[in-house]
Amino acid sequence: MKVSLVLCPNWGTETPHLGIALLSASLRKHNHDVRVFDLNIRVQRSSQANLGIWKVENDGQWAKADFTADFIKEKSAAMDLFVDEILENDAQIIGFSVYSSTYIISLELARRIKKKNSSKIIVFGGQFCYPKTNAETLARYECVDIVVIGEGEDVLLEIIDKFEAANKIDFCAGIIFKDNGKLVNCGFREPIKNLDNLPFADFSDFTLSMYDNFSQLPVFLSRGCPYPCVFCSTKLFWMKYRSMSGERVFKEIEYQMNRYKDIYFFSFNDHVINADMRNLSVLCDLIIEAKAKRKQDNPNWEKVSWRGAAVLRKEMTMEFLKKMRDAGCVELEYGAESGSPRVRELMKKMPYEVGVLERVIRDTCAVGIGARVNFMFGFPGETEEDFQATLDFLKRNKDYFSQVHPSESFCCVDQGTYIYEHPEEFGVINRYSSLFWHTIDRKNTYPERLRRHQVFCELAESLNIPLSPGASRIKQHKDDLLLEYDSYRISREKQ
Numbered sequence: 001m002k003v004s005l006v007l008c009p010n011w012g013t014e015t016p017h018l019g020i021a022l023l024s025a026s027l028r029k030h031n032h033d034v035r036v037f038d039l040n041i042r043v044q045r046s047s048q049a050n051l052g053i054w055k056v057e058n059d060g061q062w063a064k065a066d067f068t069a070d071f072i073k074e075k076s077a078a079m080d081l082f083v084d085e086i087l088e089n090d091a092q093i094i095g096f097s098v099y100s101s102t103y104i105i106s107l108e109l110a111r112r113i114k115k116k117n118s119s120k121i122i123v124f125g126g127q128f129c130y131p132k133t134n135a136e137t138l139a140r141y142e143c144v145d146i147v148v149i150g151e152g153e154d155v156l157l158e159i160i161d162k163f164e165a166a167n168k169i170d171f172c173a174g175i176i177f178k179d180n181g182k183l184v185n186c187g188f189r190e191p192i193k194n195l196d197n198l199p200f201a202d203f204s205d206f207t208l209s210m211y212d213n214f215s216q217l218p219v220f221l222s223r224g225c226p227y228p229c230v231f232c233s234t235k236l237f238w239m240k241y242r243s244m245s246g247e248r249v250f251k252e253i254e255y256q257m258n259r260y261k262d263i264y265f266f267s268f269n270d271h272v273i274n275a276d277m278r279n280l281s282v283l284c285d286l287i288i289e290a291k292a293k294r295k296q297d298n299p300n301w302e303k304v305s306w307r308g309a310a311v312l313r314k315e316m317t318m319e320f321l322k323k324m325r326d327a328g329c330v331e332l333e334y335g336a337e338s339g340s341p342r343v344r345e346l347m348k349k350m351p352y353e354v355g356v357l358e359r360v361i362r363d364t365c366a367v368g369i370g371a372r373v374n375f376m377f378g379f380p381g382e383t384e385e386d387f388q389a390t391l392d393f394l395k396r397n398k399d400y401f402s403q404v405h406p407s408e409s410f411c412c413v414d415q416g417t418y419i420y421e422h423p424e425e426f427g428v429i430n431r432y433s434s435l436f437w438h439t440i441d442r443k444n445t446y447p448e449r450l451r452r453h454q455v456f457c458e459l460a461e462s463l464n465i466p467l468s469p470g471a472s473r474i475k476q477h478k479d480d481l482l483l484e485y486d487s488y489r490i491s492r493e494k495q
Helices: 018-029 039-046 056-063 065-074 076-088 103-116 132-140 153-166 234-238 246-259 277-293 299-303 318-326 341-347 354-367 384-396 446-462 470-476 478-494
Strands: 002-007 033-038 093-097 121-125 146-148 175-179 182-185 216-219 265-268 305-310 329-337 370-375 403-406
Touching (some): 002 018, 018 033, 018 093, 018 216, 033 076, 065 076, 065 103, 076 103, 093 153, 121 153, 132 146, 132 175, 246 277, 277 318, 318 354, 329 341, 341 384, 403 446, 446 470
Parallel strands (some): 002 033, 002 093, 216 265, 265 305, 305 329
Antiparallel strands (some): 146 175, 175 182
């Protein structure tokens, strides 16, 4: 069957989209005819003005109706051309990869496709579809026929098989679909157990030279996260933690390097690359060996480098970090979140003392790997003393950060997370907004979290610690953010 896979604005421009590359590889493995439409990169590269809206720190703007309405009006003619191009491919199933920053434009394009040809089957999937409320809301739109919840490789194959057999949408675990206008939730689908069986990501439909770094490709070692952080929504999408073998990941890196002569840098899209230390260790050993023995076959082996997100755990010894460095690791992103052991315990972070956190960050820096560290502000229960512990943590380790990332949402209460489902445990009320919640005593409000964010950023700047780009956006738009909060608060009080 012919299938089209579509990515709408706004998504990143650094590398091609890994999820779509994996879906297309899976479909082609089963002899389906696939075409990928990365409309995000095409629109971004053709834009002559307002390039600032594409910066990563402005991702949140794309989830706002007024912002996207202006964008749709400006790009309306281009969107009609995209619709014609997609329909010319004559695919029966058209799948959209949907995120909080892409879903509004995806809905608009889906409406236009349906208006021109109502027989096309529109499938929405991706990480915006994991909360039950989001998935059901999307499925209610007339232009959306199916919403996939969770990973899509096996689901999409089954949808195609059923449609080819009966020429209609039918029950399939892991989706929500319409049956005579009524929503049918097909329930839980067991995640893929053996990730080693997945085919290598297929980037053949992407023009690599269009992306920011055409020597780089995304890859993954694992899916999900085994740790129980109460604020994290990772489990809602991936459901279970699973890891590929180090041997399997190495074979994919080798495959991509042989296929694309300019590729030597890999960004791991995992939530955590070191949850399974054994597989990571095996991968490092294989890359180190290839760097020494295969550079004559492919000179890029000598340059192979990579980065990823990692958990601060005691097993990250100096010896292991040196192995990672020798295998080409240049940066690790750590989620410290707080310098207070008490707050980290409330978050259900890994139960290590601050001393372990500091040792790993310092050792990472010492071996020559960049340590990019994330922080949150105003977690329920965080006192002024706890916040001061984070500031003291920053001061003590000022020479060891390659960058700090102060969360631009400060502390979200996302739908479906543990903290969202158990608000009384954390003293949280007003969950209608993931941003504008407050505690029962009203000591922890959005303005207070914003204040702590700003104090943290000012201290980091005074210590000459590099800040992630989003920090400047919060500073520049502080008054607008507070006005938005006030408008929300007033509207809720009137209800």
